Amino acid sequence: xxxxxxxxxxxxxxxxxxxxxxxxxxxxxxxxxxxxxxxxxxxxxxxxxxxxxxxxxxxxxxxxxxxxxxxxxxxxxxxxxxxxxxxxxxxxxxxxxxxxxxxxxxxxxxxxxxxxxxxxxxxxxxxxxxxxxxxxxxxxxxxxxxxxxxxxxxxxxxxxxxxxxxxxxxxxxxxxxxxxxxxxxxxxxxxxxxxxxxxxxxxxxxxxxxxxxxxxxxxxxxx
Numbered sequence: 194x195x196x197x198x199x200x201x202x203x204x205x206x207x208x209x210x211x212x213x214x215x216x217x218x219x220x221x222x223x224x225x226x227x228x229x230x231x232x233x234x235x236x237x238x239x240x241x242x243x244x245x246x247x248x249x250x251x252x253x254x255x256x257x258x259x260x261x262x263x264x265x266x267x268x269x270x271x272x273x274x275x276x277x278x279x280x281x282x283x284x285x286x287x288x289x290x291x292x293x294x295x296x297x298x299x300x301x302x303x304x305x306x307x308x309x310x311x312x313x314x315x316x317x318x319x320x321x322x323x324x325x326x327x328x329x330x331x332x333x334x335x336x337x338x339x340x341x342x343x344x345x346x347x348x349x350x351x352x353x354x355x356x357x358x359x360x361x362x363x364x365x366x367x368x369x370x371x372x373x374x375x376x377x378x379x380x381x382x383x384x385x386x387x388x389x390x391x392x393x394x395x396x397x398x399x400x401x402x403x404x405x406x407x408x409x410x411x412x413x414x415x416x
Contacts (some may be wrong), residue, residue, distance in 0.1 A: 194394065195221040195258045199288060200265030201230050205304050208383020209262050209390060216391055223258065225251075225288075226265075245284040248291035256295040260394035262387070263288055263303035300394040302339045304386070339393050340402050341386060381405045385412035 196213055200206035201224040213222045214234050224230050224239045240254055245265070248255065267280050289301050389403065389411035400407065 194219050194260065194391075195223075196391075196394070197223045197225060197255065197258050197261040197292070199225050199261070199263045202226050202228055203264060203266065205266070205383045205386060206262075206264035208385075209264050209387035212384055212387030212391060213262070218395065219391070221258075223254075225255075246279075246287050248287060252291065252295050255292060258292075258296055258299060260300040260390075261288070261292050261296075261302070262390045262394075263301065264386075266304060300339070302341060302390050302393060304341050339398065339400075341390070341408060381408045381412075385409055388412040388415045391415065 196219055198206060198210050198213060201210040207230075210222065210224065210230060210232065213219045214232065214237060220236060222234070222237045224237065225242055226239070227241065227243060227245075229239055229241070230237075240251065242248070242251065263285055265280070265284060267277070285303055289303075292299055292301060385408055389408040392398075392411045392415045393403075398407070398411070403411070
């Protein structure tokens with residue numbers, strides 16, 4: 194299986210990339226990002242790209258893949274709705290449309306958050322915007338489309354940590370000590386997300402919206 198990972202340098206993407214690189218069923222991984230992952234594997238290729246609203250020049254590079262794991266995202270803290278929507282909605286839809294054009298049978302999986310507002314009319318800006326790719330993804334004619342709506346994360350694997358992940362992990366420890374002990378079904382890890390994404394890409398799943406309990410169950414089943 195050949196996969197594309199968007200956002201492989203971020204909090205979620207680092208763990209997803211790790212699982213793809215360690216999985217023997219994955220023969221090639223393409224990281225599409227604005228900066229290098231810093232990882233060196235024979236099956237990893239990196240494609241650095243700046244304009245995430247336009248992938249038309251990359252169609253040849255993006256052709257021939259079986260699955261895309263779209264993990265790109267930012268915190269809404271300090272952002273206005275227009276800028277946050279550009280990263281959260283516009284980037285996701287631009288990538289999905291481009292990939293569906295060149296890989297119509299591809300599985301496309303993207304990361305959202307628990308508690309998103311599917312009505313897109315609520316007071317919470319991040320919840321409205323996060324719901325947009327889920328409710329407006331009909332133009333993306335991929336074979337499978339799935340949304341991973343995670344609720345809370347435990348710290349990611351030390352060997353793959355970069356600054357964003359380490360900073361988040363420190364905050365997570367202080368805000369939610371031993372989160373898995375307190376909320377076992379409400380917490381997952383980026384590695385479990387990666388294993389669950391691979392499971393969906395290989396075998397499919399009966400739901401298009403997967404939350405932490407689904408992600409953890411899929412990850413356990415693929416271990």
